[in-house]
Amino acid sequence: MSKPLNLLLSMVLFGLGIGLINFLLLLNHQLKNQFDKNLAGIDVVIGAKGSPLQMILCNMYHIDNPTGNISVKEAAPFLNPKHPLIEKAVPLSLGDSHRSYRIVGTDHSILELYGGQIGTGKLWVQHFEVTLGKVVADELGLQIGDRFQSSHGFQEADDLLHEHGDGFLIVGILKPTGSVLDQLILTTTKSIWDVHDHEEGDGEEHDHESHNDHDHAHDDHAHHDHEHDETGFNLVDYPDEQITSILIKFRNRTNFQSLSMPRNINQNTGMQAASPPIEINRLYSMIGVGVDALRNIALIIALVSAFSIFISLFSSLKDRQYELALMRVMGAGQGKLFLLIILEGIILALVGCLLGLLISHIGMEVLAQYAKASYRYSFTGWLFLKEELGMIIISIVIGIIAALIPAWRAYRTDIHETLAM
């Protein structure tokens, strides 16, 4: 080819179409993966009244802010280990972070939800001990024995730094689970309360009330008479304290009473109960509209660019008519010319497709970096889907189809007419 620019352009265009489609496929696949993994068999989440979706996103996916807090007194019935319907109830206290990674006040039962296991060190026991998820430890370069102070809220900001004695002590790091657990800093519920007791002039989101059975002095920062060795801590002993939510797993999912529990809670208590699968499906259907539109656009782009391959091949024939006729003169035969053009179509589509797939993976990797920074979720650009093989095959077919008419024209080259000019 002596004039490759046209053909190159149509190839790039085709590649972009394929790249866009594949990017969407990759994104969709990984999003679904992340969401499904983090459903963790949780049947109901109980928290403060507000948007149920927000509550799910916050307490299970650790995106978005809490809807508020609930009192231990209200939550207590659900925390009863002898509750007939509930197999597991994990209390969560949220609201603080360290360098944008969220600190969760909870107990060890959270590990069973996500399949967490201790990797190095030990699980948190004493107040102000923390165990880190693997990603937190890796990203922040923290090790057992390090100390840090927490920040209020979920953003890094110096003026929101809590100062509580020596701060938190890292005593262990979990093995990676591939779930949201990797991104969390786990400690005891009471540590979260204690940290906030020292706060004066809090922001509006922070609605702790005064604790009248709290036996620490409030007004003296220097006065450290906390008893940090309360391993006999029992959450329900503090009815006036607050937690953010409870993650609940039923003994029997199909039990009628289990199924109607969320409604009962919503109607009869001051709290809210939401079902993760229902809310997430609602989220999918909201996002779904956007994804569908994007996918349709991508398909149109792919079609248009396939058409552009056709046009490029077709117009290139005009420039090449002498060459084609010449090849006939030299002995090529009509069939050879036909195959030549078809082959060109295949090559254009195939190379374009590979280019597009490469672009989509690079794009995914770029998105992954961004997502990690904003949402602390780990996506990757280097996961390949089975569908990509299908796309390669479809591209080859498209190349053949786009080349058919030009190939036919080449086949029908009239030597006499062409060369008599």
Add this chain to the structure above:
Amino acid sequence: MLQTENLSYSYDNSEWIKFPDIHFAADTSHLILGQSGTGKTTFLHLIGGLLESKKGKVIVNGTDITSLKGQTLDKFRGDNIGIIFQQAHFINAISVEENLILAQRLAGKPVKQEDIRNILSILNIEHKANANPKQLSQGEKQRVVIARALINKPAVILADEPTSALDDHNCAEVVKLLEQTAKEVKATLVIVTHDNRLMDYFPNQIRLS
């Protein structure tokens, strides 16, 4: 060896051009003369199998090419008939040498580098073997075209107005080349032209009217 019998052609099935029967032996050269519009190119294309004959026969080295079709005809032509067109055409994306290799391949012959080098040196363009045809001068292009027509040692060499655009000096040069190379392979050389200068070089002449 080249022969035609009762060859005639019509573009619209109403006006027919009749061509004289020819009978040319190997290792001979001939001119086919005539003014523009007398059908010289049509005659050449019929002889070369580039145009499908409607009436009459064309026999090259004993084979009636008017009975051949498609791939068979193309291959026969590539192997037995070398054609030099009025305009120099090449596959522009590849080098001179590769153009010649292509000519060998498409005719179904093995690629022989020595033959290529040989013919390029006879034509004094060996040094341009790796050049792109677009970069050649007019004279060099013409020589490459001649080289390509002759690379497969054809039985018949057809040339369509090879000298019409050349000055007297270059005209003589090209004539010399054509004669020389035709003799090398003992081909029948047929030149179709309206250039009267060639009448001095080639005694065997046929005039179309």
